[in-house]
Amino acid sequence: MLGLGVGGLAALLAGCASQSGPVRRLRCATGPQGGPYHAFGRALAEAVTAGDHRLEIVPVGTSASVDNLRRLDRRSVELALAMADVAEDAVHGRAEFSRPIPVRALARVYVNYTHFVVPAHGPVRTVRALAGRPVATGADGSGVQVLAGRLLRVAGLTGDRAVRAQRLGLAASVRALRTGTVDALIWSGGVPTPALSELARVVPLRFLPLDGFVGPLRERYGPVYSAVTLPAGAYGLGEPVGTIGVGNYLLARADVPEPAVRELLQVVFARWRDLLRDVTAGARLEPRFAISTGGVPLHPGAVDYYRSAYG
Template sequence: MAGPMISHSPAAPPRPGPGRRVVLGRRVVLGAALGWGAAGLAGCGAGREPVQRLRLATGPEGGPYNAFGRALAAATQGHAPAVVPLATAASVDNLHRLDDGSVELALAMADTAEDAVRGRNSFGRPLPVAALARIYVNYTHLLAPADGPVRTVADLAGRRVAVGADGSGVQVVARRLLETASLTGGAGRVAEVPLALGESVAALCAGRVDALFWSGGVPTPAVAELARELPLRVLALDGPAGVLRARYGPVYTAAEFPAGVYGLREPVGTVGVGNYLLARTDVPADAVCAVLRTVFDAWRDLLREVTAGARLEPRFAVSTGAVPLHPGATAYYRSVYG
């Protein structure tokens, strides 16, 4: 893997010894903890009746967010708080559900989460949400039949392209990529078809769309299965990655599909986007601490069906950019890592 994606599997941090403190690499962890004071640092302790359950907005059935949510629910079974996963349209939908109080926890892509806290694009005002952790990185897939006419992003002009389901984070990054290529207006405008992953795969196989966007782990099982039935071209997006980063900031990183995945003979550059586990700001800090204990104890199981080869460790998890860490998350990281 190239570029910042190395942080997807970084070296494990040193364990704290006597008089030694592990630096987590995010100033807000220390600064915010000072601001919250003793109350924040006590967040991982008892002192109130424990929250019994937390509803988690995930994503469509069969997708990686839903798989993560089901695995987290299994890991919390018999404990408080128990996590209850709910199938949704994913990132944008999930953040609106956090805002209206129909869930307490949610998964969302980093770019969409940053839009929410800044009150822009799909969000008319800043939403009161906070991060528990950055859990893994999505790879932006732009796929077309290997024997078809679409070889570059420019070849999408005037064609039908599946851009992800309405309310998904896939649509956000897909539309931004199309904008950078001047494919959202004029004669060369792409005909956007809003479809979830399973529908997109079926449409590509049937020739109802010429290409599809997807944002997920590597390999995404549904895409790997598609590649066994239909030889695929994975379009390079390393050029647009730099444009997106310059325009929207470090929520976008350079990434690479490795040779071998989806039948690739050589690596292909693309856009990486983090995924955050989020909470309403009024979720009690001790409940957040309990969830994070489970996440860090069970991360291998949580990520097994989501993205191959990923791992979770604190220096990666606290990198949530403009989205502030929840006080309970800060309390957890400081109580465990000093």
């Protein structure tokens, strides 16, 4: 060190400082405590902390998708998780959003499975049989509520056939179904969702088939919806049940610097097993899947990351 002289020592210290650099703090809007978005955000923060990164991820509890996009717009967070249908609404300034929000996608991280749940020993065997009945349709500000409203509309449960919608989050929905306050609950999340697995151990459940509504949903709202299957064995199911799938996006404000996005995606792809462990079983995160963000444009930093990492 002494042999370097003043100029050499200054250059060395400058090099060390530029390599370490300041830590960039990114707040990530997730979802309610105990939900899959919250689990993903917490795991992402832990993965970043465990590595030698110039990032800090701060999970922020929210009501989920709609609330998250609004927080991005208000600039109170830099990152967010949201369902694909809500994210596309935000980009185009429609439905819950009065104007377009300049949001960019980093990755499609996993697929939600729609759960339309009723007691197995009850009288309800189809979605349309719920006309006039109380149904838990998701919390205010959640993507579940958006999807539930669209599903009920294409099922013809409007006007004098409308369900009596109860705007409840997952925990409250589970309690309401268990006590008989509602006749059904709608949930969109990974498989298995722990709260529903716990409920299935004490209350026999029936999962209503929804695959027949995928076509009408796509015709009316676009290709963000797909046909997926709840597998046999999940929640004690004796056979698979067709349902509706919708992707979940990791999003950022358009002004988040490209180097921060590239570094974050390095963590996401290196640690995806840890990120998805408590969110959805059996999922994989692959580049060809991750870049499928529909009408939500990729962040330039994400484009650069995928090109440099995968060609």
